[in-house]
Amino acid sequence: MSKYVKNLVAREVARRLKGVDSVAVINPRGINANRNNRIRRKLRESGLKMLVVKNSLARRALADSPLHGFEPLLDGPTALIYGKASLPAIARLLLDEKKSDEKLELRGAFFDGEIYAGEEGLARLSKLPTREEAIGRIAALALSPGRTLAGIFRGQAGRIASLIKAVEERSGEKEGAAAAATA
Numbered sequence: 001m002s003k004y005v006k007n008l009v010a011r012e013v014a015r016r017l018k019g020v021d022s023v024a025v026i027n028p029r030g031i032n033a034n035r036n037n038r039i040r041r042k043l044r045e046s047g048l049k050m051l052v053v054k055n056s057l058a059r060r061a062l063a064d065s066p067l068h069g070f071e072p073l074l075d076g077p078t079a080l081i082y083g084k085a086s087l088p089a090i091a092r093l094l095l096d097e098k099k100s101d102e103k104l105e106l107r108g109a110f111f112d113g114e115i116y117a118g119e120e121g122l123a124r125l126s127k128l129p130t131r132e133e134a135i136g137r138i139a140a141l142a143l144s145p146g147r148t149l150a151g152i153f154r155g156q157a158g159r160i161a162s163l164i165k166a167v168e169e170r171s172g173e174k175e176g177a178a179a180a181a182t183a
Helices: 003-016 033-045 055-061 087-100 118-126 131-182
Strands: 023-027 048-053 078-083 105-111 114-117
Touching (some): 033 048, 048 055, 055 078, 105 118
Antiparallel strands (some): 023 078, 023 105, 048 078, 105 114
């Protein structure tokens, strides 16, 4: 491949991965065409893409990007998985694929400036909450003191309401007794 073509390919890889700050890396060797299409279809349904790239071109294209530092995962044939979904969701999807096909080699992931190497790294990463799950947990934590306070006020309001009802009933009885005494 000429230097001109290599530069074109490197620019295209850099363009595709522009704005991406985390990737998962697998070895595409041993995956037949049908299996490859099935994996890509599942990835596409989740808003993800798989890019098979030569290691030297990936290093050249991503030297000045937020992905700089994931180079130890580039060893042999490489497929980068990236996209809109959070990396814990990607890790869960890849681990499910690994269960159905033992030939799939999971190299690891690069997330938040850290390398999660191998299947163990992806398993550790899959246990982290996704962005949506983390936001939900934070919202629940923020709302729990208000919920507790509302429960306290509701309990006190219920007591006051039952006292008022008892007073009304007593006053109704007294009025009924006074009306009967005058008649």
